[in-house]
Amino acid sequence: MDSHYPISIPKIREKVAKKRNQYANKTLSVFDENLNVKEITNEFSETLVRVDGEIPVDLPVEKGQRFLFISYDQSRFSHGIHKYPAKFFPELPRWLIKKYSKEGDFILEPFMGSATTNIECLLHNRHSVGVDVDPFAKLLAKVKTTPLDKTELEVNNAILLEKITHFQPSLITEEDLPLFPYRDNWFQKDILLELTYIKKQIYALTISQNLKDFYRICLSSIIRAVSNADDNCTRTVVRKKLNKKIEPAFALTKFVENLLVFSNRIEDLAACLTSAKFIISPNSDARHIQYNDNTFDLAVTSPPYCNAVDYPRTHQLELYWLDLANGSLADLKKHHVGTETVSSVDYKNLHLIGEELADTIIKRIYEMDNRRAYICYKYLADMKKNMQEVHRTLKKGGRYVIVVGNNTIRGEIFESWQYLMNIAEQIGYEIETYFGSEIIKHFIKVPREERIDVDWVIVLKK
């Protein structure tokens, strides 16, 4: 065996088992259910209600109140499979689902992302539909919600691990390497060979499509970490200053580690599933939901922020390795709410949405930057279409809960939640309540000036 590649499966197994034990002990000891709600004062002398862990279903909520929710479940079940920008912490959708629906109800998640809401629906016996325009989100959502055949998983994990211990660079030829833009900028040669080898071994297995997709997500989950790109930023960029240390065998080791961790997580999910069904709507868009009027009992979502995360660009390396894109991302970007991909014909003139607060800000931004002003207008116009569609597909009395943050655009604070609430009233929703959820930990960093510090939860009633 090539001496460059000392990879010890037993050592990795030991590390994974140790982490799993530590996590189990931590979650057991974190809170006493009767003491997990208390009033606190933050560094700006503001009063907040701090909730540690599980949010009590009957937690009193006053309009405009601010909460600090501390999450312990971000890695529990399949929630911890793969990073995803602006992912929900599971306690929030879990609480909303329990508060606003009952077992057997039908729930819509129109901006599904990595399916946090839908996983909680599966665990709490609610049927659900997920809508997303992003092919990567759809694949990830499918994998995170699909239990695997235990025997098939164990047999093929053993085969893959065996293959990985026998890796040699000479087993990969130039023709095997994938082709995509700036490949050799993004990946060091050693890593490129390792990733190609892993992918080749996955595709050589005779297995079910579900298991193959699971392995593809295991591979995708290590791409950013082993690339030259900063793996803590929503932008896919190489930062020279970062001085990222990537050693040979790094991709192989990380893959084995994630394979073992994710296998455990999928088994944990399978052990707690109810009989609820989950469907990823194949051709819906949050602005065109392919369901009949009065279908859903509840909708819960966190839509994209205006002009904050460019999802196709964030996942560009993963999209290439998963064969979900091979060159320009422009086509994928076009369908995204909040996109920066707009045409100059559109942004020459000022466009207003017909909501006073938003239009004042859009006019101010237009004076500095007509393109950004159009991006803001387009975001609100798309969100209006989405809120109309959800209104149409909700049953009478059903709620639409939207979790959204503010951001700063050209120095102006763009208060999406305020504008969305006012637009919702124009559409015919009743504003039942709204409250703030402080954000203390970002899973993925965004540049400082674009930090989103409070998410607002708005509860709309049809």
Ligand SMILES: C[S@@+](CC[C@H](N)C(=O)[O-])C[C@H]1O[C@@H](n2cnc3c(N)ncnc32)[C@H](O)[C@@H]1O
């Ligand atoms: C903030 S993320 C949702 C994260 C999700 N709550 C989770 O826990 O993973 C917003 C999602 O909206 C999706 N999206 C953007 N435009 C969309 C559209 N037109 N229709 C449906 N989904 C869209 C993005 O692909 C992204 O996955």
